[in-house]
Amino acid sequence: MIKIPPKTENFPALPHLAIGPVQIGFPVVQAALSGYSDMAMRVIARRLGASYSLCEVVLDQTVLTAGKKLKQRFMQISPEEHPVAGQLMGSDPTEFASAAKELVAAGFDVIDINFGCPVKKVLGRCRGGFLLSTPAVALEIVSRVRDAVPPHIPVSVKMRRGLDDTQQSRDNFFTIFDGAFERGIAAVTVHGRTVHQRYIGPSRWEFLSEVKRHAGSRTVLGSGDLFTPQACLEMIRQTGVDGVTVARGCIGNPWIFQQCRALAAGLPLPPPPSVFEQREVIREHYRLAEGIYGANHFGRQMRKFGIKYSRLHPQALDVRNAFIAVSRTEQLDEVIQRFYSEDLPGRYPPDDPEESPENTSCEVD
Numbered sequence: 600m601i602k603i604p605p606k607t608e609n610f611p612a613l614p615h616l617a618i619g620p621v622q623i624g625f626p627v628v629q630a631a632l633s634g635y636s637d638m639a640m641r642v643i644a645r646r647l648g649a650s651y652s653l654c655e656v657v658l659d660q661t662v663l664t665a666g667k668k669l670k671q672r673f674m675q676i677s678p679e680e681h682p683v684a685g686q687l688m689g690s691d692p693t694e695f696a697s698a699a700k701e702l703v704a705a706g707f708d709v710i711d712i713n714f715g716c717p718v719k720k721v722l723g724r725c726r727g728g729f730l731l732s733t734p735a736v737a738l739e740i741v742s743r744v745r746d747a748v749p750p751h752i753p754v755s756v757k758m759r760r761g762l763d764d765t766q767q768s769r770d771n772f773f774t775i776f777d778g779a780f781e782r783g784i785a786a787v788t789v790h791g792r793t794v795h796q797r798y799i800g801p802s803r804w805e806f807l808s809e810v811k812r813h814a815g816s817r818t819v820l821g822s823g824d825l826f827t828p829q830a831c832l833e834m835i836r837q838t839g840v841d842g843v844t845v846a847r848g849c850i851g852n853p854w855i856f857q858q859c860r861a862l863a864a865g866l867p868l869p870p871p872p873s874v875f876e877q878r879e880v881i882r883e884h885y886r887l888a889e890g891i892y893g894a895n896h897f898g899r900q901m902r903k904f905g906i907k908y909s910r911l912h913p914q915a916l917d918v919r920n921a922f923i924a925v926s927r928t929e930q931l932d933e934v935i936q937r938f939y940s941e942d943l944p945g946r947y948p949p950d951d952p953e954e955s956p957e958n959t960s961c962e963v964d
Contacts, residue, residue, distance in 0.1 A: 613835060613863050616650070616842040618818060619753030619785030621682045621708050625650040626842030627831050627859045630788075630822060631686040631711065631757070635850055638675045639887035640904075643880060644849060645680050648856030652683055653844075656713050658726075659689035659698035674705040675891060684709035686757065688716060690725040692739045696747035703748050710748055712740060714775065715759045715790055717797040728794030732762045734774040738782065745783045753785035757822075760806045763795045776810070786818035788844055798847075807838040820844050826950040828858035828868065851907025852948050853880065871911055871945035878939035881908055885931065898928030905931065910948035914938060 616626035629636060629644045631653035641652040657673040676683055685707035689695050699710045714737055716727025730737040745754050756779050761768030776787060789810050791802030802823025811819050821840040825831050826848040834843050849855050854872050861869050872880070884904060888897040905922035912918040921934045 613832070614841050616818075616820075618651075618682075618684075618709055618755055620751060621753055621785075623651040623682060623842070625860060625863070626820075626835065627856060628652060628820075628842060628844050629849055629856070630844035630846035631656050631684075631713070632846055632850065634903075637672060637888075637891060637900075638677055638680070639884055639891055640850075640853075641680050641683065642677050642887055643884050644853045644856060647853040647880070648858075648860050649845075649849075649853070650856075652680065653709075653711055654683065654685045654707070656686045656688050656716065657698075659687055659691070659694040662687070662698035662701045663694060672891060674702070674707075676706045682708040684711045684755070686711040686713050687744075688713040688726050689740075690730070690736075692736070692743040695740045696743035699744045699747050699754075703752055707752075709753050709755055709785075710744060711755045711757055711788075712744060713757050715757045715788075715794070717759065717792075717794045728759055728762065731758065731768065731771055731775065731794060734771050734778065737775045738778045741779045741782045741784060754783070755786040755788065756784055757788045757790070759790045759792055759794050760803065760810075761793050763793050768793070773813070776814075780814075780817055786820060786841075787814075788820040788822055789840075791821070791823040804834060804838055807834070807840055811839045811841075818842075822846060826948070828855055828862050830950070831855070831859050832862055851904060851910060854911075871947045873942050873945050874912065874939055875942040877908060877911055877945060878935060881905070881935065881939070895928070898925070898931060901931055905934065911945045912938060913943050913946055915946070 613626050616623040629641065629649045629652035633655045636653060636655045644652055654673060661669065661673065685702035687695060687698055687702065687710065702710055713727055714730045718727065741756065748754065758772065758775065761772045779787065789807055791804055791806050792800065807821045818841045820842045821834050821838055822844045825834065825843055825845045831843050831845060834840065845855060858869050885901050888900050892900055902922055902925045906919055909915050909918035909922055918938045921938065925931055925934065
C-alpha cells in the first residue's frame with residue numbers, strides 16, 4: 600500500500616468534477632458498495648461532505664423482475680442526495696438497456712455500468728470484471744445503454760485495470776476504454792488492481808497516471824487504497840485523475856469527506872469525531888435505515904455498519920465485539936447506551952482495513 604506523507608499543505612487546487620452535463624464539484628465522491636451504499640448511507644455521506652454518490656450495484660434482472668420491496672431497497676432516492684448514480688451489473692446487453700431505463704425513471708442522474716466486480720460468483724455468471732475479457736460484449740452493453748437513456752442522462756463505466764496482468768488484458772482494457780468514450784459515455788472510473796487481484800496487494804496508482812495521460816481531456820476517476828483523506832487528495836495530485844471514488848474507506852467513516860474538504864482548503868486535518876458526534880451520526884443512520892427496511896428488519900443492516908463505525912471509537916475492539924454479538928435489533932440500542940454515553944475523543948480508523956468478504960465492493964446475490 601502507498602504510504603502518504605503526513606503533511607498535506609502543498610496540494611494544488613482540486614479540479615471541478617463534472618460527469619457530462621451533471622455538475623458535481625468537489626472531486627471526492629462515494630463509490631457504489633454492494634450491501635452498504637443504500638439511501639441511508641448515501642444521505643449520511645452527503646451530509647458529511649460527499650458531493651456525489653453511487654447506489655449499491657444492482658443486477659439488471661433485479662431491476663426488471665424483483666418485487667416492490669427489493670426494488671425499493673436499491674432504487675429509493677432522497678431529494679437531498681442529488682446528483683446520485685445508479686450502478687448496473689449483468690451480462691445481457693438488452694436487459695442492461697431495459698434496466699437502465701428503469702433507473703432513469705426512478706430518478707437517478709447518472710447510469711454507471713459495472714465492468715469491475717472481482718467476486719468469483721459474479722465472474723462465473725459472465726458479469727462484472729468478466730466483461731473485461733470480452734470487449735465486443737462490453738461495448739455492445741455500452742452502446743445499448745447509451746442509446747436507451749435520454750441524452751441528458753450521462754452514462755459512465757467502472758473498470759479495473761484488466762482481468763490480469765497479461766498483454767491481452769491490457770489491450771482489452773484500452774479497447775473497452777476508448778470504445779466506450781467513442782460510444783458516448785461521459786466518464787470512466789478505474790480501479791488500480793486487476794480482477795484476479797481482488798483486494799490483495801497494492802492498487803497501482805502509476806497505471807491511473809498512464810490512463811489519465813492517455814485520456815487527455817476525457818473524464819477519469821481513480822479508485823483503490825483510499826482509506827485516509829490524505830490518500831484521496833494524493834491520488835489526484837500524483838495521477839492527475841479528475842476525481843476519486845472512496846469505497847471501503849468510507850464505510851463507517853463518512854467523516855472522510857469532511858476531512859478531505861478541510862485539507863483541500865488548506866486547513867489542518869480535523870480531529871476524529873468524538874464519541875458523541877459518532878453517536879449522533881449512528882443514530883441518524885439507524886433512523887434512515889429503519890425507514891427503508893422497517894422496524895423489524897433494519898437490525899442486520901445496522902449491525903454490520905456498527906462493526907465498521909466501531910473503528911473510530913477509543914474502545915474499538917470492545918465496541919466491535921459488542922456489535923458482533925448483536926442478534927436482535929433492540930440490542931443495538933444497548934450497545935449505544937453502553938459505549939456511547941461518555942463524550943470521549945474519537946480516533947482515526949486504521950488506514951488499511953482487514954481483508955474480509957464483507958469488504959468487497961460489489962458482491963451481490
